[in-house]
Amino acid sequence: MASEMISHVGIAVADLDTAMARYVMLTGDDAPFIVEVPDQKVKVAIFSGGKVGAGHGGGRIELVAATSDDSPIAKYLAKRGEGLHHICIYVDDIERKLDELRAAGARLIDETPRIGAEGHRIAFVHPAGSHGVLLELEERG
Amino acid sequence: MASEMISHVGIAVADLDTAMARYVMLTGDDAPFIVEVPDQKVKVAIFSGGKVGAGHGGGRIELVAATSDDSPIAKYLAKRGEGLHHICIYVDDIERKLDELRAAGARLIDETPRIGAEGHRIAFVHPAGSHGVLLELEERG
Numbered sequence: 226m227a228s229e230m231i232s233h234v235g236i237a238v239a240d241l242d243t244a245m246a247r248y249v250m251l252t253g254d255d256a257p258f259i260v261e262v263p264d265q266k267v268k269v270a271i272f273s274g275g276k277v278g279a280g281h282g283g284g285r286i287e288l289v290a291a292t293s294d295d296s297p298i299a300k301y302l303a304k305r306g307e308g309l310h311h312i313c314i315y316v317d318d319i320e321r322k323l324d325e326l327r328a329a330g331a332r333l334i335d336e337t338p339r340i341g342a343e344g345h346r347i348a349f350v351h352p353a354g355s356h357g358v359l360l361e362l363e364e365r366g
Numbered sequence: 367m368a369s370e371m372i373s374h375v376g377i378a379v380a381d382l383d384t385a386m387a388r389y390v391m392l393t394g395d396d397a398p399f400i401v402e403v404p405d406q407k408v409k410v411a412i413f414s415g416g417k418v419g420a421g422h423g424g425g426r427i428e429l430v431a432a433t434s435d436d437s438p439i440a441k442y443l444a445k446r447g448e449g450l451h452h453i454c455i456y457v458d459d460i461e462r463k464l465d466e467l468r469a470a471g472a473r474l475i476d477e478t479p480r481i482g483a484e485g486h487r488i489a490f491v492h493p494a495g496s497h498g499v500l501l502e503l504e505e506r507g
Contacts, residue, residue, distance in 0.1 A: 230393050230415040231425045234375060234453055236499055244497045250466055251496060251503075252371050252455060274371040284372045284425045286455070288497075308498030309450040312375055314393060314427070325391055355392060356385045356429075357449030358377055362392075 232313040232363045233271075233285035237301050241290040244307075245270045248288060257288075262342045266296030269342075283315065311349075313361035319346050322362055326354060338364070373454040373504045374412075374426035378442050382431040385448075386411045389429060398429075403483045407437035410483075424456065452490075454502035460487050463503055467495060479505070 238244035241259075248270070249255050258271040272286040289310060291299035301310060316322045319338045326333060331354030341347035346364040354360075379385035382400075389411070390396050398411040413427040430451060432440035442451060457463045460479045467474060472495030482488035487505040495501075 228415050229425055230395065230413065230427060231372060231375065234372065236497060238497045247470070247472070247495075247497060250470060251463075251491075251501065253457070254371065272371065274369050284370055286371060286453075306498055308493065309453065312427075312450065316394070322392075329388070329391060331388070350392075352449065354388075356377060356379045356388060357447055360392065 228315070229283040230314050232283045232315055232361075233287045234312050235287045235289050235310040235361075236308065237298050237305075237310040238288045238290050238307050239302055241268055241270055241288060244288045244290070248272055248286065252286060260342065261292065263292075265298075265342070266291060266293040267298050268292050311359040311361055313347075313363050315365050316362045317365055319348055319362055319364040323348055326350060331355070369456070370424040371455050373424045373456055373502075374428045375453050376428045376430050376451040376502075377449065378439050378446075378451040379429045379431050379448050380443055382409055382411055382429060385429045385431070389413055389427065393427060401483065402433065404433075406439075406483070407432060407434040408439050409433050452500035452502055454488070454504050456506050457503045458506060460489055460503055460505040464489055467491060472496070 245257060252272050254272045254274050261268045267289050270288040273282055289298050332351035334349035334351050338346040338348045345366050348362050350360040352359050386398060393413050395413045395415050398413045400411050402409045408430050411429040414423055430439050473492035475490035475492050479487040479489045486507045489503050491501040493500050
């Protein structure tokens with residue numbers, strides 16, 4: 226087994242334009258892909274290191290800003306401020322992984338998979354189940 | 367430009383063995399590479415998705431535990447608890463990147479590069495300079 230593990234890292238930011246300018250400088254990727262996810266009330270700038278489009282290739286850095294005061298990201302920012310929000314890792318069989326975690330007593334946010342913004346099946350593990358990390362599981366597409 | 371951006375994500379954990387068991391399950395990588403870094407007073411479990419050895423290939427998940435009460439990780443855990451600690455991204459020319467960041471007014475932890483645990487040149491950017499994220503820059507080796 227030697228496959229990519231990290232789909233992306235999500236960073237909660239207050240102002241998308243300001244944060245984008247800094248991460249263009251940091252990553253050297255000057256063409257982030259921008260997508261709005263009305264369902265989650267967020268706007269996301271996706272740095273993929275030059276891979277075109279959202280969701281194409283792992284290891285992405287995603288800046289996530291709220292588009293509304295009742296967005297989960299707005300609540301997160303109010304409580305914790307800007308910073309690392311979650312990591313998303315790939316799994317081969319998401320239902321089986323959720324079963325394994327449940328059997329091990331890990332607390333889940335999503336008991337069953339749902340469809341993420343990029344069309345893949347995803348589920349969130351509660352930080353209590355992954356040592357303080359809000360963890361998203363994404364089924365390899 | 368289309369190159370890997372994320373070297374690794376560092377997660378601060380209280381007990382390495384317990385956390386390793388959970389991340390073996392989460393990542394499907396059942397052979398993490400374990401390394402002690404006396405300099406930083408930490409022990410690290412490196413999940414690379416099957417790539418052999420430390421530092422071989424990016425996109426790694428690294429669990430970091432303190433080996434002493436005065437380790438920076440012990441202090442972090444006491445203050446914030448377990449969770450996402452830092453991300454490390456690759457840069458081509460670390461001195462030039464530090465110059466760029468300084469010129470943009472970003473706060474740095476390391477004003478000049480130092481040698482990291484894996485022999486590469488690294489430097490930390492203060493969270494105030496990267497929207498709340500403790501960010502490590504690593505020069506491509």
